[in-house]
Amino acid sequence: MTDSIATAPPPTTEAAPPRRRNSKLDQWIAFWTVPFFFTLFGIVFVPLSWMMPPRSPSSSSSQIVDFMQSHNLLIACAILTLSFGLAPLSNAVYLIQIKRMSVSPVLRFSVVVGSMTGAIVGMLFPMFCFGLGAFRSGYDPSILAMLYDFGYLAYIGSLGCFCVMWMAFGLAIILDKNNVLPKWLGYYTVWQYVTELMAAPVWIFKSGPFAWNGLMTFWFAMVLYVSWQMIVYVCIYRAIKNQPDDELENA
Amino acid sequence: MTDVAEGPLPSIGDTPRDTKARSDFPGESSMWFFVVGDLLIFGIYFIAYVYYRGQDHDLFLQSQARLNLDIGAINTVVLLTSSLFVALGTSAARAGKTADGVRLFVIALACGAAFPLLKLFEYIPEVIAGVTPGTNLFFMYYFVMTGLHLCHVMLGLVILCFIVGNLRGSAKPNISFVETGATYWHMVDILWLILFALLYLMR
Numbered sequence: 001m002t003d004s005i006a007t008a009p010p011p012t013t014e015a016a017p018p019r020r021r022n023s024k025l026d027q028w029i030a031f032w033t034v035p036f037f038f039t040l041f042g043i044v045f046v047p048l049s050w051m052m053p054p055r056s057p058s059s060s061s062s063q064i065v066d067f068m069q070s071h072n073l074l075i076a077c078a079i080l081t082l083s084f085g086l087a088p089l090s091n092a093v094y095l096i097q098i099k100r101m102s103v104s105p106v107l108r109f110s111v112v113v114g115s116m117t118g119a120i121v122g123m124l125f126p127m128f129c130f131g132l133g134a135f136r137s138g139y140d141p142s143i144l145a146m147l148y149d150f151g152y153l154a155y156i157g158s159l160g161c162f163c164v165m166w167m168a169f170g171l172a173i174i175l176d177k178n179n180v181l182p183k184w185l186g187y188y189t190v191w192q193y194v195t196e197l198m199a200a201p202v203w204i205f206k207s208g209p210f211a212w213n214g215l216m217t218f219w220f221a222m223v224l225y226v227s228w229q230m231i232v233y234v235c236i237y238r239a240i241k242n243q244p245d246d247e248l249e250n251a
Numbered sequence: 252m253t254d255v256a257e258g259p260l261p262s263i264g265d266t267p268r269d270t271k272a273r274s275d276f277p278g279e280s281s282m283w284f285f286v287v288g289d290l291l292i293f294g295i296y297f298i299a300y301v302y303y304r305g306q307d308h309d310l311f312l313q314s315q316a317r318l319n320l321d322i323g324a325i326n327t328v329v330l331l332t333s334s335l336f337v338a339l340g341t342s343a344a345r346a347g348k349t350a351d352g353v354r355l356f357v358i359a360l361a362c363g364a365a366f367p368l369l370k371l372f373e374y375i376p377e378v379i380a381g382v383t384p385g386t387n388l389f390f391m392y393y394f395v396m397t398g399l400h401l402c403h404v405m406l407g408l409v410i411l412c413f414i415v416g417n418l419r420g421s422a423k424p425n426i427s428f429v430e431t432g433a434t435y436w437h438m439v440d441i442l443w444l445i446l447f448a449l450l451y452l453m454r
Binding site for chain 2: 182183184186187188190191194195198201204205208209210215216220224
């Protein structure tokens, strides 16, 4: 009996080379770009260009022209288009954690594809609209008004594009049996994406709570989103910290 | 046959059969997190609704008069009945009477499934008559809030299906899951009661 055991291939665990101390460096770099990206995002959107909080859809023509032709708006759009490439890094951080969950890969791929479609419509489209309006002076006010509408509708009306992505993310957390991320975060994610669906009415109303700068469509969703985003990062931070070294793929 | 000996009516709460270090909450605590948060979010929406209603009281009253109060009332009864059967089913499952539990949950599911169907009979004539979310602020609120609630109902029906599957599938069903699902279903119920009062009844 002992013979047959002896012929078995020797366990390979000793064969692994001694790991570098900071074997999660790649994940930490990707992780810390995210707060940087969002800080930049916030500075550019709010104090630099005042794109956010969103201006009223019923602004007068001269207000629209003033806004669209401002120099700061051009700078803001240039910075955002330049730093747009940082956005996928945050998704890389999510994906590594989703990959550890005991769920179907479909959810992982939905997050990838959902984030791509969402980012193109929700970020590149508005940047090009606003940037284009600011690029050359002397555009006809009606053209500027259309770019203004296009920019804001793409920015806020497209929130539904992110919905499937976050739905997959939330579902993965709830169904996961490895406890990579806490269950309640999954439920929190559900609220987050449901409030994003509330963005649909911005295509109908030009004032009031359901306009694109309205209480229901923008402010509630934004309060929920910002707090959610911060909490997700704390949870992801803990998940990376708790990830055992033998689960890492960058051996 | 010792099961029959439930003579002196021990109340539902004090006979947890599988006392495996249960918390004070029925079901998973993460579901309670969801319920409280969901009620909070809806609560904020309700406050916003009442605020905007106050801004244009006449418009809201006139629009409200066009709602189909009958179907709304029937739906309330349907949902409450469903909730009752969910509660009965949960206590049956807790007491180990799984077969009864399955029957009760199937009835609850049937009642629950009537809700979206009735809702369809409510929505379609309205849309055909030209009443859409774009009509005015009241109808936007009406469609958004009832639509959001309908999503909750649909999710609840899926959960009820899983509960039935769970009770039928294994000899030792997961009671905690049953309770978690039941908790969710009661929340859907409560939300509807508030929604019905605010959208259909409030004068």
